Amino acid sequence: xxxxxxxxxxxxxxxxxxxxxxxxxxxxxxxxxxxxxxxxxxxxxxxxxxxxxxxxxxxxxxxxxxxxxxxxxxxxxxxxxxxxxxxxxxxxxxxxxxxxxxxxxxxxxxxxxxxxxxxxxxxxxxxxxxxxxxxxxxxxxxxxxxxxxxxxxxxxxxxxxxxxxxxxxxxxxxxxxxxxxxxxxxxxxxxxxxxxxxxxxxxxxxxxxxxxxxxxxxxxxxxxxxxxxxxxxxxxxxxxxxxxxxxxxxxxxxxxxxxxxxxxxxxxxxxxxxxxxxxxxxxxxxxxxxxxxxxxxxxxxxxxxxxxxxxxxxxxxxxxxxxxxxxxxxxxxxxxxxxxxxxxxxxxxxxxxxxxxxxxxxxxxxxxxxxxxxxxxxxxxxxxxxxxxxxxxxxxxxxxxxxxxxxxxxxxxxxxxxxxxxxxxxxxxxxxxxxxxxxxxxxxxxxxxxxxxxxxxxxxxxxxxxxxxxxxxxxxxxxxxxxxxxxxx
Amino acid sequence: xxxxxxxxxxxxxxxxxxxxxxxxxxxxxxxxxxxxxxxxxxxxxxxxxxxxxxxxxxxxxxxxxxxxxxxxxxxxxxxxxxxxxxxxxxxxxxxxxxxxxxxxxxxxxxxxxxxxxxxxxxxxxxxxxxxxxxxxxxxxxxxxxxxxxxxxxxxxxxxxxxxxxxxxxxxxxxxxxxxxxxxxxxxxxxxxxxxxxxxxxxxxxxxxxxxxxxxxxxxxxxxxxxxxxxxxxxxxxxxxxxxxxxxxxxxxxxxxxxxxxxxxxxxxxxxxxxxxxxxxxxxxxxxxxxxxxxxxxxxxxxxxxxxxxxxxxxxxxxxxxxxxxxxxxxxxxxxxxxxxxxxxxxxxxxxx
Numbered sequence: 038x039x040x041x042x043x044x045x046x047x048x049x050x051x052x053x054x055x056x057x058x059x060x061x062x063x064x065x066x067x068x069x070x071x072x073x074x075x076x077x078x079x080x081x082x083x084x085x086x087x088x089x090x091x092x093x094x095x096x097x098x099x100x101x102x103x104x105x106x107x108x109x110x111x112x113x114x115x116x117x118x119x120x121x122x123x124x125x126x127x128x129x130x131x132x133x134x135x136x137x138x139x140x141x142x143x144x145x146x147x148x149x150x151x152x153x154x155x156x157x158x159x160x161x162x163x164x165x166x167x168x169x170x171x172x173x174x175x176x177x178x179x180x181x182x183x184x185x186x187x188x189x190x191x192x193x194x195x196x197x198x199x200x201x202x203x204x205x206x207x208x209x210x211x212x213x214x215x216x217x218x219x220x221x222x223x224x225x226x227x228x229x230x231x232x233x234x235x236x237x238x239x240x241x242x243x244x245x246x247x248x249x250x251x252x253x254x255x256x257x258x259x260x261x262x263x264x265x266x267x268x269x270x271x272x273x274x275x276x277x278x279x280x281x282x283x284x285x286x287x288x289x290x291x292x293x294x295x296x297x298x299x300x301x302x303x304x305x306x307x308x309x310x311x312x313x314x315x316x317x318x319x320x321x322x323x324x325x326x327x328x329x330x331x332x333x334x335x336x337x338x339x340x341x342x343x344x345x346x347x348x349x350x351x352x353x354x355x356x357x358x359x360x361x362x363x364x365x366x367x368x369x370x371x372x373x374x375x376x377x378x379x380x381x382x383x384x385x386x387x388x389x390x391x392x393x394x395x396x397x398x399x400x401x402x403x404x405x406x407x408x409x410x411x412x413x414x415x416x417x418x419x420x421x422x423x424x425x426x427x428x429x430x431x432x433x434x435x436x437x438x439x440x441x442x443x444x445x446x447x448x449x450x451x452x453x454x455x456x457x458x459x460x461x462x463x464x465x466x467x468x469x470x471x472x473x474x475x476x477x478x479x480x481x482x483x484x485x486x487x488x489x490x491x492x493x494x495x496x497x498x499x500x501x502x503x504x505x506x507x508x509x510x511x512x513x514x515x516x517x518x519x520x521x522x523x524x525x526x
Numbered sequence: 527x528x529x530x531x532x533x534x535x536x537x538x539x540x541x542x543x544x545x546x547x548x549x550x551x552x553x554x555x556x557x558x559x560x561x562x563x564x565x566x567x568x569x570x571x572x573x574x575x576x577x578x579x580x581x582x583x584x585x586x587x588x589x590x591x592x593x594x595x596x597x598x599x600x601x602x603x604x605x606x607x608x609x610x611x612x613x614x615x616x617x618x619x620x621x622x623x624x625x626x627x628x629x630x631x632x633x634x635x636x637x638x639x640x641x642x643x644x645x646x647x648x649x650x651x652x653x654x655x656x657x658x659x660x661x662x663x664x665x666x667x668x669x670x671x672x673x674x675x676x677x678x679x680x681x682x683x684x685x686x687x688x689x690x691x692x693x694x695x696x697x698x699x700x701x702x703x704x705x706x707x708x709x710x711x712x713x714x715x716x717x718x719x720x721x722x723x724x725x726x727x728x729x730x731x732x733x734x735x736x737x738x739x740x741x742x743x744x745x746x747x748x749x750x751x752x753x754x755x756x757x758x759x760x761x762x763x764x765x766x767x768x769x770x771x772x773x774x775x776x777x778x779x780x781x782x783x784x785x786x787x788x789x790x791x792x793x794x795x796x797x798x799x800x801x802x803x804x805x806x807x808x809x810x811x812x813x814x815x816x817x818x819x820x821x822x823x824x825x826x827x828x829x830x831x832x833x834x835x836x837x838x839x840x841x842x843x844x845x846x847x848x849x850x851x852x853x854x855x856x857x858x859x860x861x862x863x864x865x866x867x868x869x870x871x872x873x874x875x876x877x878x
Contacts, residue, residue, distance in 0.1 A: 073646050073647065074647070075632065075644055075646060075647070075819070076600075076632065076644065077602075078604050079604070083644070083821070085646075085819070085824070122825075124824070124825055125819070125824045125825070126824055127819065127821060127824045129821075162603060162604045164604075185603065185604035185605045185606065186604040207598060207600075207606045207608075207634070208604065208606070209600075209604070209605070209606035210606075
């Protein structure tokens with residue numbers, strides 16, 4: 038009985054020992070890979086890593102080590118915190134130094150033990166700047182600078198004055214507010230990035246232009262539709278009407294440096310709406326109440342006015358200018374009909390010649406200026422800037438006026454390579470056109486009354502002189518004598 | 527009693543309850559999908575951003591374009607080029623943008639909601655120039671014994687460089703061809719009050735030009751594992767004769783692009799998915815991972831692949847008289863300009 042019992046027990050033990058097994062816990066160590074560098078710039082690095090394992094992990098931290106040496110002494114750590122799932126992770130750091138080599142490795146911390154991935158080498162990039170826009174403007178203008186690898190500590194200087202950096206987008210577009218002007222109106226832009234100085238080739242031009250009222254005109258007469266001429270530093274104005282109502286039979290002269298205008302005797306009978314250039318005047322009629330066209334033609338030379346042969350044409354409100362000693366008379370009105378005729382007067386031979394018609398109606402209110410042997414006009418209908426080459430007898434559109442023309446009779450003069458256009462009736466805008474690159478820049482706005490028109494415009498010594506007459510409805514206001522310094526501030 | 531009980535049990539036994547089976551279909555996510563490439567040719571290059579819907583693109587309109595995103599391409603030197611949204615979800619590079627050989631490019635996307643995505647860098651590797659493009663006239667059997675497919679197979683000939691692993695991707699630019707019409711066969715419409723269906727030959731115009739803007743139907747990818755360093759020829763595409771294309775002259779332009787290994791793998795898998803025919807030997811349908819990643823959630827699935835490639839192109843003029851097989855020509859009994867898109871002036875670069 039006992040033997041049988043022992044036999045059964047032994048059989049059970051044998052079966053139990055054969056079929057039983059221990060459940061062994063397999064501890065799998067995950068693999069860590071430092072994957073690709075997704076992004077590297079001057080100060081910023083974005084890199085991906087991956088935890089590869091077949092089961093969840095209980096990581097107390099994971100991320101990247103970054104160091105300037107391969108031994109990772111005193112590394113910077115990108116800590117991404119706890120993690121359970123395997124897979125990809127992305128770390129980012131934004132405090133690197135430009136143009137420097139770094140070593141990076143991914144890590145994961147499991148049970149206080151760090152497991153590292155492979156080491157990747159990264160070199161931060163060098164910053165640069167390419168261009169900026171706009172290239173001119175007043176204090177407070179927001180300038181956008183294009184570049185690459187711009188860091189968050191980027192500083193921008195206009196000359197020696199620091200601008201306010203407003204935003205840096207994608208480390209490539211920097212917006213900066215222009216600081217107050219210091220002692221120069223044209224300044225270079227310097228960009229300082231982590232101590233590295235970058236500069237832009239083109240300078241920034243502050244909006245300048247200073248208007249100063251020299252004097253009130255010494256007469257109560259407000260000259261409309263008269264003439265103005267200039268011989269060096271001596272300016273002349275006269276004829277036309279007083280406020281467009283009665284004929285003005287006075288003539289005035291001003292020498293730069295004098296206190297005010299001096300009246301001189303009329304060189305001829307008074308004309309209404311004649312043409313006038315620096316040295317010539319003529320045409321027009323005898324007045325609003327006597328609109329019979331006349332063919333008078335006079336020249337100013339060495340301070341003396343002399344009568345010339347009568348004009349071969351009759352017209353009022355024509356526009357006149359001189360190029361290479363020749364006089365050109367363009368457009369005007371005859372019997373109320375606009376004209377596009379162009380006449381050339383050769384001073385050496387005294388011969389008039391008719392050229393091709395202008396492409397649009399022109400009169401004395403059209404903005405125009407002389408530069409480089411060509412006359413430039415702004416078509417008031419579309420603001421196109423057209424150049425007229427009198428030698429080739431050719432017109433072409435070269436640019437477009439960006440501002441407000443007002444109601445005509447504006448300023449159009451040239452100083453050096455810059456043309457100044459604006460201050461039409463009811464407009465306070467003055468624009469500068471760089472004739473070397475046809476770049477437009479606005480000048481400071483006129484500080485006087487815009488309810489006036491320019492009766493006379495002169496240029497001397499880098500300054501623009503204006504006689505401005507208030508509109509007819511303004512009572513008791515004399516004409517004003519202004520000087521405009523385009524570079525003043 | 528026992529007998530009745532036995533009968534009752536036999537009756538009850540086959541009965542059972544029906545439990546309704548509820549299939550728990552998860553609501554799919556609307557995944558960001560990126561489609562586009564840049565090359566070392568001048569732009570504009572196009573990147574399309576869409577949001578997928580749960581069950582595919584069968585229904586137009588379910589794929590929604592992603593608007594007002596900030597999309598830029600950044601090279602490995604840090605130069606960022608911004609793309610402009612020209613139509614909803616379509617972003618193009620400036621015309622003067624061309625990728626540079628040797629540089630890596632990353633696509634950066636910032637959605638209007640603020641999420642940011644980036645691609646893994648794609649390096650521009652040089653691609654071998656196309657030595658020539660040849661073509662073969664083919665007639666292929668179809669399920670319909672009475673109607674074969676007729677067309678032209680284009681073959682690219684090039685010499686693979688031996689000193690590097692190369693991965694190729696071929697596309698075709700929109701084809702252009704001469705539209706041949708028969709205005710002399712024009713007849714009046716059946717509603718004509720005086721002479722319905724009566725002959726009214728027109729003087730103009732018998733030949734026009736048409737640029738096809740058809741969507742990309744197929745593409746070809748290859749790696750140089752089997753022809754490294756050798757002169758080789760690869761069939762690129764098959765242009766089916768629809769009765770109009772090859773009535774006179776057809777111009778095909780092949781783009782041979784050098785792509786990265788990752789892009790090659792992606793396109794090869796896409797090609798496999800596109801060629802699923804329903805047989806038991808097909809690849810199982812799969813969601814192919816691209817090279818885009820979400821910066822906010824790296825586990826987010828982003829579909830598509832941003833490809834940066836170098837490109838070589840070559841065009842070939844195919845004349846009808848050189849084809850062995852052609853489809854029955856389609857007769858256009860009218861002015862050729864009635865064909866949508868047909869013009870009398872040859873397209874730019876037309877020089878057969």
